[in-house]
Structures are given as C-alpha cells and as structure tokens.
Amino acid sequence: MKVLVINAGSSSIKYQLYDMPAGQVLAKGSVEKIGDDDSKLTHRCGSQTTTREEAVADHKMAMQRILEILVDKQMGAIAELAEIATVGHRVVHGGEEFTGSMIVDDRVLASIEKFVDLAPLHNPHNLVGIRAAQDKLPDAIQVACFDTAFHTSIPEVAYMYALPYELYEKYRVRRYGFHGTSHRYVARRAATLMDIDKYQFNTITCHLGNGCSMAAVRNGRSIDTSMGFTPLEGLVMGTRTGDFDPAILFYLADKGYDMGQLNTLCNKKSGLLGISGVSNDMRTLEQLAEEGNPRAKLAIEVFSYRVRKYIGAFLTVLNPLHAIVFTGGIGENSPLVRKLICQDLDHLGIRFDAQANETEKAREKTISSADSDVRIMVIPTNEEEAIAGDAFELAAPVAKAT
Numbered sequence: 001m002k003v004l005v006i007n008a009g010s011s012s013i014k015y016q017l018y019d020m021p022a023g024q025v026l027a028k029g030s031v032e033k034i035g036d037d038d039s040k041l042t043h044r045c046g047s048q049t050t051t052r053e054e055a056v057a058d059h060k061m062a063m064q065r066i067l068e069i070l071v072d073k074q075m076g077a078i079a080e081l082a083e084i085a086t087v088g089h090r091v092v093h094g095g096e097e098f099t100g101s102m103i104v105d106d107r108v109l110a111s112i113e114k115f116v117d118l119a120p121l122h123n124p125h126n127l128v129g130i131r132a133a134q135d136k137l138p139d140a141i142q143v144a145c146f147d148t149a150f151h152t153s154i155p156e157v158a159y160m161y162a163l164p165y166e167l168y169e170k171y172r173v174r175r176y177g178f179h180g181t182s183h184r185y186v187a188r189r190a191a192t193l194m195d196i197d198k199y200q201f202n203t204i205t206c207h208l209g210n211g212c213s214m215a216a217v218r219n220g221r222s223i224d225t226s227m228g229f230t231p232l233e234g235l236v237m238g239t240r241t242g243d244f245d246p247a248i249l250f251y252l253a254d255k256g257y258d259m260g261q262l263n264t265l266c267n268k269k270s271g272l273l274g275i276s277g278v279s280n281d282m283r284t285l286e287q288l289a290e291e292g293n294p295r296a297k298l299a300i301e302v303f304s305y306r307v308r309k310y311i312g313a314f315l316t317v318l319n320p321l322h323a324i325v326f327t328g329g330i331g332e333n334s335p336l337v338r339k340l341i342c343q344d345l346d347h348l349g350i351r352f353d354a355q356a357n358e359t360e361k362a363r364e365k366t367i368s369s370a371d372s373d374v375r376i377m378v379i380p381t382n383e384e385e386a387i388a389g390d391a392f393e394l395a396a397p398v399a400k401a402t
C-alpha cells in the first residue's frame with residue numbers, strides 16, 4: 001500500500017511517499033514559501049533531486065504540484081494517483097479527545113476545527129492540508145496523527161495547573177504536551193534496541209530541535225512532559241522562553257508592552273536567540289562560543305542546564321529508569337550539548353561515555369559506559385515513518401473490506 005505523509009505548516013508542505021508495510025521511502029520533498037512569488041518545490045526520488053521555483057498561491061495548489069511530480073514520467077515514483085490508498089497527516093492539536101491516530105471523517109474534522117482555538121498557529125494549516133488532500137485524492141483514506149495523542153496518558157496530577165479549577169472545566173486549560181509522535185517513536189525504538197518489552201520500558205526522551213521538549217515514559221506511556229498548554233512551556237528553545245516566571249509578563253505589561261508584543265517576545269525573540277542576541281541556531285552558537293563570544297556560550301549553558309534539571313525531575317517518577325534518549329537536530333548532532341547535559345551524573349547511576357559521545361556518523365548510538373545503570377542513547381527521530389505506520393494500520397483493514 002502506498003501511503004503519502006503530509007506535514008502542512010503555515011507556509012510549507014513537507015511530504016514523503018511510503019511503500020507500506022515495508023516502510024520504504026519512494027519519494028520525498030517539500031513546497032516552501034507557499035503564497036510567495038518564489039515558492040520552492042524540492043523533490044527527491046531515488047538518487048534524483050529536482051528543484052523548481054515558481055509561484056504557488058496556496059496549499060491547494062501546493063498539493064496539486066506535489067501530486068503532479070509524484071506521477072511525473074521522469075521524476076515521479078508512481079504511475080497514477082490512484083495508487084495512493086492512504087494519506088497520513090500530522091495534526092498538532094487533538095485536545096483531550098484523540099488518544100491515538102484517527103481516520104478522518106466529518107466528526108474528526110469538526111474536532112480538529114474546534115481545537116483551532118487551542119492551537120491557532122498550527123491546526124488551521126493542518127486542516128488546509130487535509131482538505132487539499134481530500135479534494136485531490138477523494139478515494140484515499142485520510143488519517144490524522146496528533147502531536148498531543150501520545151501525551152493523553154499523562155495523569156491528572158501531572159497535567160493539572162494550580163490555577164482556579166474552573167479554568168480547566170470552562171476552557172480546558174491544562175498541560176497537553178506536543179512532539180508526541182517523536183517521543184513515542186524514539187521510546188519504542190530504544191526499547192527495541194535494548195530488547196525490553198515496550199510496555200515495560202521506562203525512559204526519558206529529549207527532543208531537542210528548534211522546538212524542544214522532554215517526556216517521561218513509564219511502561220511505554222507518557223506520564224509527564226515539559227511542554228504544556230502550548231509549546232511555550234518547559235525547555236529553552238530556538239526562540240521560545242520555556243519556563244519562566246509569568247509575573248514577568250505583568251511587569252512588562254506595566255512597562256507598556258501589549259499582548260501582541262508579549263506573545264512575539266516569548267515565542268519568537270527569546271530562547272537561544274534571546275540570550276545570545278545573535279542566533280537561534282545551535283551550530284552558529286557553538287561556532288561563536290568557540291571564538292569566545294560569552295553570550296553564545298551562556299545561551300548554550302542555559303539551554304543544557306534546563307534539560308539537566310528536567311532529567312532530575314523526571315527521574316523521580318521513573319523507577320527504574322532504563323534509558324535517556326536524545327533526538328532532534330540538536331539532540332542528534334551536538335556532542336557539546338549532550339556532554340553539558342550528561343556529564344557528572346554518576347551519583348544518579350548515569351555514567352556518560354565522553355568518547356562514544358564524540359563518535360561521528362553512527363546514526364543510532366549509545367553514549368553511556370557499559371557499567372551505567374541508565375543507558376544514554378542517540379536515536380534520530382522519524383515522525384514521518386511513525387505517521388505512515390499509523391496510517392497503514394488504520395487504513396489496511398478498511399481498504400481490505402472495500
């Protein structure tokens with residue numbers, strides 16, 4: 001079965017075409033800068049990469065371009081669109097309602113629409129992606145995979161904020177958590193690599209990319225996570241604050257900042273960028289820190305210290321802890337950040353292997369010493385593969401029955 005995975009953002013659509021259940025990637029690519037005159041389509045199939053720059057007005061047109069190139073005689077991966085039996089969509093917010101991936105029907109669509117209120121920056125684009133796919137591939141089964149779903153197992157004690165309870169009753173203000181597909185993928189993969197049953201596996205997963213979050217996973221289920229009502233809470237991120245005293249907002253409002261400015265400040269101007277004053281990109285900061293830039297160094301240290309603190313917090317709810325897993329652009333590629341996070345934790349049974357940490361190139365690797373009670377691992381995330389797997393699992397019985 002051919003499964004097309006779609007990740008629709010505000011100005012881009014990323015896609016991967018899978019042959020399932022083999023999990024083979026037949027083609028992948030993206031349309032970026034949707035709505036601009038110089039939108040860019042990048043498409044890879046086998047060893048061939050194609051790039052095209054042309055105006056792509058909206059998401060519907062972007063989907064049209066993607067489908068055209070998938071069946072293109074030279075660059076395409078399939079002969080006709082009818083081969084795509086299923087489309088798996090990444091959807092950011094599924095509220096408390098969706099505990100797993102769902103076949104999209106009118107009720108599911110209405111709920112995703114309802115959750116626009118909770119994720120105004122993401123769900124609208126995810127919806128546009130689903131509608132464009134429905135329009136262009138009316139016979140395909142559409143499946144929605146929610147970033148929040150993996151975290152719906154978090155117990156009340158961990159998701160409830162100490163705010164007046166009626167805010168939860170009235171507005172569903174609570175911790176939701178995000179990056180769920182990634183946390184689930186690397187937790188399962190780590191269990192497989194350690195040869196432990198996934199439902200008896202305890203791990204702390206650290207997804208460190210532009211957005212950053214951690215999850216405490218007990219018996220294969222998320223029981224706590226660092227992101228909250230929105231992705232703003234928790235770790236220091238590329239441009240987001242993570243945890244800070246909310247009274248700072250009242251203080252700044254008193255100084256004349258309005259809501260919009262505060263929102264931009266917390267989501268777009270803070271984090272690594274805010275502290276360093278120069279960049280949200282860890283590679284750039286590492287380079288600058290090496291050249292002696294004190295604020296780049298400070299940004300990296302604050303970033304790493306926050307992850308370390310959360311490891312401490314999550315250790316208290318995981319007994320025994322089998323593994324700590326690093327993933328995401330920074331988690332997978334920055335030995336420096338991993339070292340700042342993991343060194344000198346021997347008193348907790350976490351023994352870091354500095355040499356293994358520096359080893360380049362291995363995609364999946366262990367960076368703890370053989371005598372460590374807790375295995376520390378680097379596992380590249382693959383949200384697309386997880387979405388393709390879910391879509392296949394849900395769609396295969398339906399496809400068979402029809």
Ligand code: ADP
Nearest residue numbers: 208209210211280281282283328329330333334
């Ligand atoms: P997104 O959350 O947008 O998917 P990624 O997971 O790709 O982002 O992570 C982007 C981050 O990973 C950036 O801060 C980037 O600098 C960092 N990164 C990528 N490669 C390296 C590297 N070799 N060393 C340090 N940081 C890296």
